[in-house]
Amino acid sequence: MNARVFDMPALLIVATLLPVLVAPLFLGSYGQRVVATAFMYLALAQSWNLIGGYAGLMSLAMPAFFGTGAIVTAVMVVNGVMPVLAVFGGVAAAIAIAALIGSPTLRLQGHYFVVATLLITEALRNLVLNVNAFGFSGGTALNLFNATSLGKLDTRQFNLFFYFLLLFLALAAMATVVAFERSRSGYALRSIRDNERAARALGIAAAREKMFVFLVSSGMTAMVGAVWAFWLGAVETNEAFSFRLTFDVIVMVFLGGRGTVWGPVAGVALLVTINETIGVEFPELHMVIAGVLVGLVVLFQPDGLASAFRHGVSAFAPSRLLDNLRRHLVK
Amino acid sequence: MTLALQILFDALLLGSLLAVGSLGFSLVWGVLNVLNLAFAAFIMLGGYTSFWLWSQGCDVLLTIPLTMAVLFSFGWGMQRFVIDYVIDGPQTLSITLTYGINLALAGLAFYFFTAVDRSVIAPEYMSGYWQIAGAKLPYARVVVVCIAIFLTGMAWLIFDKTELGATIRATRLDMEAARLVGINVRNTFDLTTGLSAALAGAMGALIVLTYGISPLTGDHFLLQILIVTVLGGLGSVVGPLVGAAIVGVATSLTANFFGSTYSVLAGTVIVLVVLVLRPSGLFGKRFYET
Numbered sequence: 001m002n003a004r005v006f007d008m009p010a011l012l013i014v015a016t017l018l019p020v021l022v023a024p025l026f027l028g029s030y031g032q033r034v035v036a037t038a039f040m041y042l043a044l045a046q047s048w049n050l051i052g053g054y055a056g057l058m059s060l061a062m063p064a065f066f067g068t069g070a071i072v073t074a075v076m077v078v079n080g081v082m083p084v085l086a087v088f089g090g091v092a093a094a095i096a097i098a099a100l101i102g103s104p105t106l107r108l109q110g111h112y113f114v115v116a117t118l119l120i121t122e123a124l125r126n127l128v129l130n131v132n133a134f135g136f137s138g139g140t141a142l143n144l145f146n147a148t149s150l151g152k153l154d155t156r157q158f159n160l161f162f163y164f165l166l167l168f169l170a171l172a173a174m175a176t177v178v179a180f181e182r183s184r185s186g187y188a189l190r191s192i193r194d195n196e197r198a199a200r201a202l203g204i205a206a207a208r209e210k211m212f213v214f215l216v217s218s219g220m221t222a223m224v225g226a227v228w229a230f231w232l233g234a235v236e237t238n239e240a241f242s243f244r245l246t247f248d249v250i251v252m253v254f255l256g257g258r259g260t261v262w263g264p265v266a267g268v269a270l271l272v273t274i275n276e277t278i279g280v281e282f283p284e285l286h287m288v289i290a291g292v293l294v295g296l297v298v299l300f301q302p303d304g305l306a307s308a309f310r311h312g313v314s315a316f317a318p319s320r321l322l323d324n325l326r327r328h329l330v331k
Numbered sequence: 332m333t334l335a336l337q338i339l340f341d342a343l344l345l346g347s348l349l350a351v352g353s354l355g356f357s358l359v360w361g362v363l364n365v366l367n368l369a370f371a372a373f374i375m376l377g378g379y380t381s382f383w384l385w386s387q388g389c390d391v392l393l394t395i396p397l398t399m400a401v402l403f404s405f406g407w408g409m410q411r412f413v414i415d416y417v418i419d420g421p422q423t424l425s426i427t428l429t430y431g432i433n434l435a436l437a438g439l440a441f442y443f444f445t446a447v448d449r450s451v452i453a454p455e456y457m458s459g460y461w462q463i464a465g466a467k468l469p470y471a472r473v474v475v476v477c478i479a480i481f482l483t484g485m486a487w488l489i490f491d492k493t494e495l496g497a498t499i500r501a502t503r504l505d506m507e508a509a510r511l512v513g514i515n516v517r518n519t520f521d522l523t524t525g526l527s528a529a530l531a532g533a534m535g536a537l538i539v540l541t542y543g544i545s546p547l548t549g550d551h552f553l554l555q556i557l558i559v560t561v562l563g564g565l566g567s568v569v570g571p572l573v574g575a576a577i578v579g580v581a582t583s584l585t586a587n588f589f590g591s592t593y594s595v596l597a598g599t600v601i602v603l604v605v606l607v608l609r610p611s612g613l614f615g616k617r618f619y620e621t
Contacts, residue, residue, distance in 0.1 A: 104607040111366045126596035291435025298428040328420030
């Protein structure tokens, strides 16, 4: 499995991290921002990977937690709370919401779960849009750029700061997933994903395990949301609760391989590369290419790029791809 | 009195559109157990097809059956050559696939039609309105409501009285048993998605007549269709109607008294409550759950 990551020679780990650490010296400010965005996507992808990949639950509640983290943090900062405390406040708020909605939602089966998470996100978004308290009015953007000392940094320092902060978040998210995969919880969750009834027959408390990973995932997402708020300098409700980010992340996890440690990494790398190359050359066709890519992956290699790690490049041989195509064909 | 009637008329329009859409959407969900996110794209394509036909000189009402025919073939083809390949797999595959299809089609719409809102101008015989106790009821809206009722009636007829309908219902109730009696499940699935797309096309054509269409219109309505479908429940023709009525009235009421941002919230809260208390919906029938 992916237990290899810590068995990899230390040299290989350093070889991967080193370029990432020194890259800012060679990249211009645009390049730094692109890579920093990739780190943000990776952190989000790994948090979603916990619930969508390992637990197998297609949760569309990510914008709800991301937005909660962003907005609560922003409101607290604007009201004079220290930035670090504000971030914890945002994360706590998101976890509280997850705890509240988790119990009734997680026991819904199949598509009802997906729809419920979608509706909760929409409900939360509409609720926040109508809020008018603590100096925050739902419909307008909230500017927190000048409320912290970040406003005093020059462009280069600002970019570097967030480059490394987001890198740290991405690494923390990776570490969480790795630790999780090998833990009892990780195995329990995978068995629940494959066959919930059998798992429960073995004595696994399915509801509790799902709730646990739901809370962890929501907290991680909220933390990324809070950092994003500081990075952007201004938060706007519709932007914070937008589904576009979530769907991008879900596509990345699928592309790379859900339920694996390195899958999201591959997915993020691939999609960011595509965005920066094809997306820049042919901006009008950007959506079309993304959609077609998703379709091709789902049809021909649902395990994503990570299957190449497991089976080698032959996982993408035409005969294998056709096999995959026919595997789920209705008879 | 005027306000109440106006609210009722607004609700009537939205409700009838949602009823048609929800009927189509719940068809694929109920029979194939697929959450067809590409339904948004079907609605949008239906709107653009109708718009294009009208711009070529076709009469507005005539565009509706033509659009339905075009979308039927499109949906049938989409099912046969794409979606059929993920039916037997985990549900996350089909949701992701339909999301990808939706994204690609919306992207194509942006490319060919741009983001400009398009709408169709109602012809002479449909312009003008009735005045009832101070509330305005445009003729065009009455026509839309009548068409929606007609389509729902046709759907009920097909499902209840014809052999095709029986085939579809049988496949929905028990796929294995249907195979045992000789039903070709794959063909049934293809037809069902075709019918679903035809209804989406009709909804799109009606939308372009009343609200106007843009590449993202489908996504906007899909959310409300989801609400209506969950509220009304899968497996019956009555369900979507009742769900649409409730959502239409709730949306219209809150929009008038509390502002339009609260109106979506009202619908969302109602359906969340229903989801928790009675997941199968108000009129839903339980068949294969997972």
